[in-house]
Amino acid sequence: MRQSLAPRIILVVYLIVLMLPIYWLINMSLRTNSDIMSGMALWPHHPTFEKYIGIFNDPTWVHGFGVSLTYVAINTIISVTVALPAAYAFNRYHFIGDKHLFFWLLTNLMAPAAVYAMPFFNLYYAVGLFDTVWAVALAHCLFNVPLAVWILEGFVGGVPREIDETAAIDGYSFPRFFIRIFLPLIANGVGVTAFFCFMFSWVEELLATTLTSSDALPFAAVMTRSYSASGMDWSLLAAAGVLTMIPGAVVIWFVRNHIAKGFALGRV
Amino acid sequence: MTDKPFNNRAWFFVVPVLAFVLFSSIIPMMTVVNYSIQDTMGANNFFWNGDGWFRDLLNPSTEIGARFNDALFRTLAFSFAALAIEVPLGIAMALCLPRRGWGVGISLVVIALPMLIPWNVVGTIWQIFTRADIGLFGAAITGIGIHYNVTQDAVSAWVTIVVIDVWHWTPLVILLSYAGLRAIPDAYYQAARIDGASRWAVFVNIELPKLQKVLVIAVLLRFMQTFMIYTEPVVVTGGGPGSATTFLSIDLVKIALGQVDLGSAASMSLVYNLITLTVCWIFYTIMTQLERRRDA
Numbered sequence: 001m002r003q004s005l006a007p008r009i010i011l012v013v014y015l016i017v018l019m020l021p022i023y024w025l026i027n028m029s030l031r032t033n034s035d036i037m038s039g040m041a042l043w044p045h046h047p048t049f050e051k052y053i054g055i056f057n058d059p060t061w062v063h064g065f066g067v068s069l070t071y072v073a074i075n076t077i078i079s080v081t082v083a084l085p086a087a088y089a090f091n092r093y094h095f096i097g098d099k100h101l102f103f104w105l106l107t108n109l110m111a112p113a114a115v116y117a118m119p120f121f122n123l124y125y126a127v128g129l130f131d132t133v134w135a136v137a138l139a140h141c142l143f144n145v146p147l148a149v150w151i152l153e154g155f156v157g158g159v160p161r162e163i164d165e166t167a168a169i170d171g172y173s174f175p176r177f178f179i180r181i182f183l184p185l186i187a188n189g190v191g192v193t194a195f196f197c198f199m200f201s202w203v204e205e206l207l208a209t210t211l212t213s214s215d216a217l218p219f220a221a222v223m224t225r226s227y228s229a230s231g232m233d234w235s236l237l238a239a240a241g242v243l244t245m246i247p248g249a250v251v252i253w254f255v256r257n258h259i260a261k262g263f264a265l266g267r268v
Numbered sequence: 269m270t271d272k273p274f275n276n277r278a279w280f281f282v283v284p285v286l287a288f289v290l291f292s293s294i295i296p297m298m299t300v301v302n303y304s305i306q307d308t309m310g311a312n313n314f315f316w317n318g319d320g321w322f323r324d325l326l327n328p329s330t331e332i333g334a335r336f337n338d339a340l341f342r343t344l345a346f347s348f349a350a351l352a353i354e355v356p357l358g359i360a361m362a363l364c365l366p367r368r369g370w371g372v373g374i375s376l377v378v379i380a381l382p383m384l385i386p387w388n389v390v391g392t393i394w395q396i397f398t399r400a401d402i403g404l405f406g407a408a409i410t411g412i413g414i415h416y417n418v419t420q421d422a423v424s425a426w427v428t429i430v431v432i433d434v435w436h437w438t439p440l441v442i443l444l445s446y447a448g449l450r451a452i453p454d455a456y457y458q459a460a461r462i463d464g465a466s467r468w469a470v471f472v473n474i475e476l477p478k479l480q481k482v483l484v485i486a487v488l489l490r491f492m493q494t495f496m497i498y499t500e501p502v503v504v505t506g507g508g509p510g511s512a513t514t515f516l517s518i519d520l521v522k523i524a525l526g527q528v529d530l531g532s533a534a535s536m537s538l539v540y541n542l543i544t545l546t547v548c549w550i551f552y553t554i555m556t557q558l559e560r561r562r563d564a
Contacts, residue, residue, distance in 0.1 A: 007363065007364035008364070008366075010360075010361075010364050011361065011364040011366075011375065014361055014364075015375065015378050015379070018378065018379065018381075018382065018435065018439075019378065020404065020405075021393050021394065021397045021435065022382075022393070024393075024396065024397050024403065024404050025392075025393050025396065028396055028402070037401075040402070040404075042404075081284075082285050082287075085281035085282075086281055086282045086284070086285040088281060089278035089279075089281035089282050092272065092273075092278070093272055093273060093275040093278035094272045094273065094274040094275070094278075095274070095275060095276045095278040095279055096276055096279075098278075103549075105285070106548075107545055107548075108289055108292075108293050109492055110492045110541065110545055110548055111293070111541060112496035112498070112516070112517050112520070112540065112541070112544075113496065113498065114496070114498050114517035114518075114520045114521050114524075114537075115300065115537040115540065115541060116292075116296050117521070118524055118525070118533075119295070119296030119297070119299035119300055120292075120296055122296075123299070138291065138292060139292055141292055142289065142292035142293055145285055145289050146285075146289060149285060150485075192447075199383060199384055202384065202386065203383070203384065203386045203387050204387070205386055205387050205388045205499050206498060206499060219386075220386040220389065223388065223392070238392075238396065240389075241389040241392050244385060244386050244389050245381065245384065247384075248380075248381065248383075248385065249377065249381060249384065251384070252376070252380040252381070253373075256372070256376045257373070259443060259446070259447055260373070260376060260446075261450065
């Protein structure tokens, strides 16, 4: 197909516009507060890394970063693991209540975090998980598990059923078939699903903040606290903001090929 | 796909999912239901209030009812505005993305980046970006002589929240559409070329129908998320000026945590959830019906 020039130009313009706010944040993070308040500058004239160094030397920030990564990892692993067999069941079999169950799962995506903030606090406090990474990881399962089932179901549908049958004839037990043959076939889907779970857990802030107080305070919450504590330390906020983008950027770099391969999500 | 074997043992595969989701959904939901039908005089003294909270909430002449009505209207308007911009823009950008070569990886990473920023950081980015004194956007708009003040002018606040959402979430529509486009077999395009179809005809007759499923997902996800928007407006406008950008979630948190008015907040949660559910269900049903009719 002949590639014309116009789409390229539109795309580049869009990408630049998309990057502007992020560039501005990086710009802010490399300037001191007095420099920021003294006037506009399109680029940092005297770049300094003092805020970044300050964050790396402050145990609260470093701990918060570790906490965030931990609950995101736990949540992603749980979500993908429990969603895999369920997605297989929904795609391959009819069973009593399957359609209703599927829609009910999706309804959990529609529950505003604001609705759940306080009941979650009560619940996790009662079971003794409050202020642990497990509380946040389990709470995020509310929307990530249904999402994972939804995405994976489409990928399972992309594998012809003949493969299941051939494996059964060849004498594969179901668990062995599932792990040795089926999983590699939908590796692409597992990658895409893990990406979405990582994303929605990493960016969620309201529940993560509600369910923690000190031991398991996520990075984003440390940021929110430094809001009021230090007046408006724009430079520090900007530096912390820049740091929150790094894990996401790394993850998307690893899954970019999975997305580029394309996927047609199955049942809606 | 109607020849799926009937097998109730498939339930065993679903049990782990149920365990995790039920724990986080049914128990908290019952707490909300519990609050919504009781009143409290403090000190854990609860007594039965029946449908009192709901009656107040759904009656626009009461204070809480009027407030709910306004917030609901605002949230619907916002969802509509955001979707109306994001879906066409997302599809257009997905079509502009290269199909192969070194540009694909880099473009995808750059496009996905805004989605991977924690929501309160998105708020912070735009809080800085839109300030007239230290922000590029704010300074540029003020510079060309437009009155722009996010915290004092309702129009500015509204435009800003929509711009933020478009910036933040159009990438989701792009990624889903792009993935959908990549799943179209080359044979379709070759057939179209042989028939001498125009670019527009290819889009309308091949790409759009093939994208339908992904687009349904994109629209559903985007509707749910815009309808639940909380963090970004709280950070950027704080729901103001006045209550111009106080969307449902913000109002809910204000009532529940700010005024500790549990009954009102709980009944509002339930009605709010029910509205989301109904809209999604209607959309879902219409789209699946359309699809069935086309397949038939």
